[in-house]
Amino acid sequence: MSPGTSITVLYFAAARERTGCTREEYEVPPGASVADVLRRVVGRHPGLERLVPHLRVAVDQEFVGVDAPVRPGAEVALIPPVAGGGPGLFSVVERPLRLEEVVEAVGGEAYGGLVTFGGSVRNETKGRRVLRLEYEAYAPMAEKKLAEIGAEAAAKWPGVRLAIVHRVGVLVPGELAVVIAAAAPHRKEAFRGCEYAIERLKQDVPIWKKEFFEDGEVWVGLGP
Template sequence: MGTDVQVLYFGILREMYVQAREEHFSLASGATVADLVERIGERHPPFVPIRERIRIAVNEEFAASGHVLSSGDTVALIPPIAGGSDRYCVVTDEPLRIDPLVDAVAGPGQGAVVAFVGTVRDENEGHEVTELRYEAYSAMALRALNSVIDRCEQSARGARVAVSHRIGELQVGDAAVVLAASAPHRAEAFAAARMCIELLKQEVPIWKRETSPDGAEWLGMRP
């Protein structure tokens, strides 16, 4: 019996190297992550030169190349980010979870980990909100997020930061952005998390359209 898996592609990897949002692969029984990566390269030759820089997550947990896949697994390919292949930085239309980001920044020398989840609220400036739509220039957004992370990590010795921002249609209560920051001590971890969310809001090309009972409006365009 074979192994059937779903593969998800994100950001610049999806747009420039694979040109697909998701695909399904049928593999031999006992196939590993490395076997899947080989198959992806056969199907998408532009992917081959960068495959060593890709991080792989299986069922929302990072996995090594020797991890054995099972039928029904969801495999996500995390795109390469300038400045380090170990960085977790994602713009996606999939629901967000904080756990993978916490795992990405945790480590033996990190005495504090701060997690932040920004959700869609039902009110803004006195107006009822029923839905938000986030739109991004994905490739540029990833570069901008990477720049933000660089500065946050440089702000304190030993700081590490991971960020994921959702795009598309979101309902009240949905997570729009999740981030995790770690450092040897709590003060630096809190400061890095605060710095990250503030810079993200100011600099990353992600736009927000707010829907209320009175209609829809792109925020930032009010007189």
């Protein structure tokens, strides 16, 4: 390949399973778009065709539309549906979580309101017993998006500080998957900031979960 004429495509969760790899190099012509890249990807991996309508695409860690240009040398991530500012803590980790770590990141004498949320793995989903969950993330982009959520909350409610830590890897029922803390001078803003973080986390942060049952498994967001 000539220098500057290729791009890197990253695959996650269901896309990774259907391609059998985590990253590949593709040749792109000058002026290539995301749609052009998707056509090349499906041409190489026909099993992805049914998944493409469910995908979002990030170019260099920013979500874009199918008409967006893709420069030679870009990093293009195929993002299946996800599971789900200011000073704070925004991390994706592969270890057990502690609620105290997010509390310590945002607390302070000026913050009279402090609200926390801990999301743990349930032992059943729609009547099916859960054996374990496996979380996967596009970690650099996920941490960037978590920080953006913090900045959005601070803009909506001045004085709000957020901290969010999400775990990846294998988790069993009862273990914490995410911990969130929101601090503000007053309790109302702290409650709103925490709720906002929970809802936004489900929308744009590239973290996926796969549920394993006694009778099967499923990527959350894609159905059986």
